[in-house]
Amino acid sequence: MNILLVQPPLPANPVGAWVYAMNEPLALESVAAGVPPEHEVRILDMRLEPDGFGGMFDTFRPDIVGVTALTPDLYGALRILREAKRRNPEVLTVAGGHHATMLPTDFMYPFSDVIVTGGGVRTFRSIVLAHAAGRSLRDIPGMHLRGDTGGFKHTGTARPENDLDALPFPARHLTAAYRSKYFRGSWGPLASVMTSRGCLFRCDFCAVWRFEGGAYHARSPENIVEELATIAEPYISICDDNFFQDLQRSVRVAELVRARGIRKTFKMNARADMVVRHPEVVRLWADTGARQMLIGIESINDAYLKAMNKCTSAATNERAIRILHDHGITVIAQFIITPEFTERDFDDLAAFVERNRLTHPLFSVLTPLPGTPLFHRRRADFLTDNYEMFDYVHSVLPTRLPGEVFHRRLADLYYATYRSREGAPQDINTLPRGLAEKLYRALCGAHRLEQAPADLRRQPAGSGTDMPAETAAVSPGPA
Numbered sequence: 001m002n003i004l005l006v007q008p009p010l011p012a013n014p015v016g017a018w019v020y021a022m023n024e025p026l027a028l029e030s031v032a033a034g035v036p037p038e039h040e041v042r043i044l045d046m047r048l049e050p051d052g053f054g055g056m057f058d059t060f061r062p063d064i065v066g067v068t069a070l071t072p073d074l075y076g077a078l079r080i081l082r083e084a085k086r087r088n089p090e091v092l093t094v095a096g097g098h099h100a101t102m103l104p105t106d107f108m109y110p111f112s113d114v115i116v117t118g119g120g121v122r123t124f125r126s127i128v129l130a131h132a133a134g135r136s137l138r139d140i141p142g143m144h145l146r147g148d149t150g151g152f153k154h155t156g157t158a159r160p161e162n163d164l165d166a167l168p169f170p171a172r173h174l175t176a177a178y179r180s181k182y183f184r185g186s187w188g189p190l191a192s193v194m195t196s197r198g199c200l201f202r203c204d205f206c207a208v209w210r211f212e213g214g215a216y217h218a219r220s221p222e223n224i225v226e227e228l229a230t231i232a233e234p235y236i237s238i239c240d241d242n243f244f245q246d247l248q249r250s251v252r253v254a255e256l257v258r259a260r261g262i263r264k265t266f267k268m269n270a271r272a273d274m275v276v277r278h279p280e281v282v283r284l285w286a287d288t289g290a291r292q293m294l295i296g297i298e299s300i301n302d303a304y305l306k307a308m309n310k311c312t313s314a315a316t317n318e319r320a321i322r323i324l325h326d327h328g329i330t331v332i333a334q335f336i337i338t339p340e341f342t343e344r345d346f347d348d349l350a351a352f353v354e355r356n357r358l359t360h361p362l363f364s365v366l367t368p369l370p371g372t373p374l375f376h377r378r379r380a381d382f383l384t385d386n387y388e389m390f391d392y393v394h395s396v397l398p399t400r401l402p403g404e405v406f407h408r409r410l411a412d413l414y415y416a417t418y419r420s421r422e423g424a425p426q427d428i429n430t431l432p433r434g435l436a437e438k439l440y441r442a443l444c445g446a447h448r449l450e451q452a453p454a455d456l457r458r459q460p461a462g463s464g465t466d467m468p469a470e471t472a473a474v475s476p477g478p479a
Contacts, residue, residue: 118158
């Protein structure tokens with residue numbers, strides 16, 4: 001069989017992290033690696049080939065089309081599935097990824113056949129084997145399956161993919177045509193590696209722990225280093241939400257990288273409190289090639305940190321910044337801009353960034369993503385039903401400041417740091433003046449919210465259903 005896996009195109013709005021980074025489609029590469037070798041798999045990255053689907057579909061003639069989607073990617077993914085069915089009603093369409101797991105009903109349209117929830121490597125392999133043999137998919141757990149009458153039925157919960165060492169390495173050869181274009185600022189080409197799944201913390205705004213059912217699973221150091229040895233790219237982004245979750249494991253990975261003579265430049269994510277407690281591990285990784293570390297600072301205010309259930313403090317955050325700077329590691333400081341921000345809050349944050357010499361801050365508008373406690377608690381307050389607006393830039397919740405002022409102050413934060421200017425460090429995220437000004441205007445305009453596309457619009461909140469409008473009469477079956 002021929003299997004086409006598609007990374008959806010970038011959302012239509014002009015503001016996005018793609019200006020600073022574009023990672024390889026690791027989820028699709030991982031799913032592809034699990035497909036038996038007698039089947040041919042291709043990956044289409046529509047972020048880089050936005051008009052490539054029709055030509056690829058007509059020449060490759062896939063038997064299965066699969067998509068993955070984060071929340072802002074939803075409509076792009078749905079359009080791919082719809083177009084696949086238009087071109088060939090017999091093609092099997094499969095959706096998976098974060099949004100499909102957290103809100104599978106958002107994919108329940110007549111052009112969707114299968115909605116995979118949770119880790120999809122083994123589930124997708126089972127789908128391929130059954131479909132190739134002409135068998136029913138009903139006995140495969142871990143998905144919602146469209147029946148003959150159009151309704152969707154949950155097939156049960158799949159066995160968790162707990163043994164990550166048993167999974168194959170991502171099929172990176174399938175993205176060979178794109179690999180030179182995956183980057184982070186001036187780092188490129190860039191490869192991405194996932195060494196664990198889940199998180200043991202319960203931050204109110206984060207869905208990572210919900211995706212894995214509250215569990216944390218990690219690969220062995222030996223398995224990780226075997227994968228690193230296969231990667232040609234000089235820059236590596238370790239995608240774990242907290243690479244220092246298991247300190248002994250992270251130390252052992254560094255030791256094995258050094259023993260194998262693997263020379264890479266690493267970016268990784270960690271919690272500030274882990275950095276403060278274990279500066280010796282920071283030093284080890286600095287000596288091993290770590291040059292960037294993303295730290296979820298979130299707020300400079302202890303009251304906000306407590307409200308977010310972050311389990312850290314402002315003082316700890318500043319100590320972590322100093323430790324990383326002392327070891328020559330650039331801090332990618334992640335801040336959350338809450339709807340309650342005042343002019344004073346914006347001023348204080350700008351002063352904090354300058355005082356702590358943060359050259360790579362990320363200012364994310366508090367976004368209630370599906371799967372988070374925040375999403376369910378504030379759903380009635382959403383200003384739009386358009387998931388493309390759930391991009392950490394547009395505020396989909398009411399703001400204390402007028403929306404235009406709120407987003408202008410957000411734009412000021414970014415512009416002050418990232419515009420190219422005389423004497424500014426010419427590092428990873430400094431932008432040419434023209435691009436910086438274009439982004440500034442786009443950020444200022446982010447107070448204008450669009451509604452969901454009419455052809456893919458869901459029933460309004462409070463209608464009594466979470467089904468898409470055109471399938472609202474169809475029961476999803478037991479969940």
